[in-house]
Amino acid sequence: MATSVKQVLEQKGTTFHAVRQTDSVFDALSLMAQFDIGCVLVTENERLIGIFTERDYARKVVLKGLMSRDARVGDLMTANPCTVTPASTVDEVMHTMTENRFRHLPVVQHGKIIGIVTIGDMVKSLVSQQQHTIKHLESYIAGDLAAE
Template identity: 45%
Template sequence: MELQSVTVAQILAHKGRDIHTIRPGANVYEALEAMARHKVGALLVMEGDNLVGIFSERDYARKVALHGHNSRDALISEMMSAQVCTTHEEAELLSVMNAMTDGHFRHLPVLREGKVVGMITIGDVVKAVIEAQQSTISQLSGYIQGNLA
């Protein structure tokens, strides 16, 4: 697998398409419980099938904890990031990696025809890069050892 040819769809096929969500009217404490239960660092904020925001550990630290808000009183709709960068299944890994690096975010919802079909994380991206590099290393080793024509 070459790094340049890896797509978001391939990453999702490998990791799964689980999506963890929360309603905008839920409180922050509910979100923290859900993130702990699912062992994730962010939840997609959904109204029905529509993505309206994302709530992450970073949002909690910067918008709730640092400002002294009570997590049982603070609503997700007030603390979420409403401007959500998204990607699509055909996007190439390198463009996703650049977007995540440039935007300083670790979670990227994946859309198909405007609907959420998955989410990839910076950890997923790093894992895919490492796997692609391992494949390249194996091919080069084989070539050097004369195993490949």
């Protein structure tokens, strides 16, 4: 059975960090540095309206010569970001991330933000699945498994 985003969140937790679109880019970066994270969600009245990532900063602030204390998150965020649900599988999320070159995807259910998953979370889940399969096959080959 395929691992779901819900199962990944049960392991990693549902904590996410958010800013408002009127916040300065500097404040968003400070929050990202404080928690050693690569993105923050942008919310309005607890509703997801965007995502602001390290990539947004590098490409939209640094390269354009903007000042992070003056620039607003809302001017540089990725609006209406792609999201996944708790029912999405790790394989589906990996496909979405690979095809679109995303490293972070908000998890949303019924319009409510549930958490966020990263490419690292997906790789960790896949490695865990593979280790489980290897152990299962080793036991089978060794004759340790009871009849199923």
